[in-house]
Amino acid sequence: MLELHDCDATLLNDMQQIKTIMCEAACKAKAMIVTEHFHYFLPFGVSGVVIIQESHLTIHTWPEHGYAAIDVFTCNSKLALQAAVQYITQQFNAGNVTQHYLHRG
Template identity: 35%
Template sequence: MRKGTHVLLEMFGCDPILLDDIRKIKKIYKEAIKGSGLVEVENSFKLHKFNPIGLTFVSLLKTSHVSFHTWPEFNYACLDIFACDEAKKVYKAEKVFLKYLKPKRVKRLVLKRGFITLKNSKGVMNKKI
């Protein structure tokens, strides 16, 4: 049983002015969603601008979510894209963010969520937590 792909990025050495620009960040997000084939839940994009700098946003997708957080004072941003959809859609969206943010260094983690086979699923549903 396959549940989804979750990409987590830590991006270092990004342009601090870009990381604080609501209009440009929202444009990057829209291009990433449209270009990847992921589908945003209507009116789910929520952005918060910190004072004096930095921003965070979260958006629901029909198959999960995207979240993005910036610390312009450290030239740093982090991005999570999780989708119970084709993995290639998640990777396409990720590439759009990387193309525009141009980090000097990236720490990347990919989680394959809910990959259960008959061999490794024995007792999964019966375990007490």
């Protein structure tokens, strides 16, 4: 789980750019994308999911707070999750990043 603070509000409100970043992050992890769906909220904010064969990546943004909550969830320990996390944090250029790791199962 990632919590990104102090991000650019314009980027956090750009559904197409967020979709591109999240799909590319899945590719960087060497995951197989099954489908994706993103939704833009009025007046601002984006939520989206990239379903991967191995589970999913999700994002919820609050541009008015410069904040994004991101989950990178997988049931395959062979994926390059750190590559995905690194790519996401670089692309959003957050001033403050908090990572939480949760082992399930």
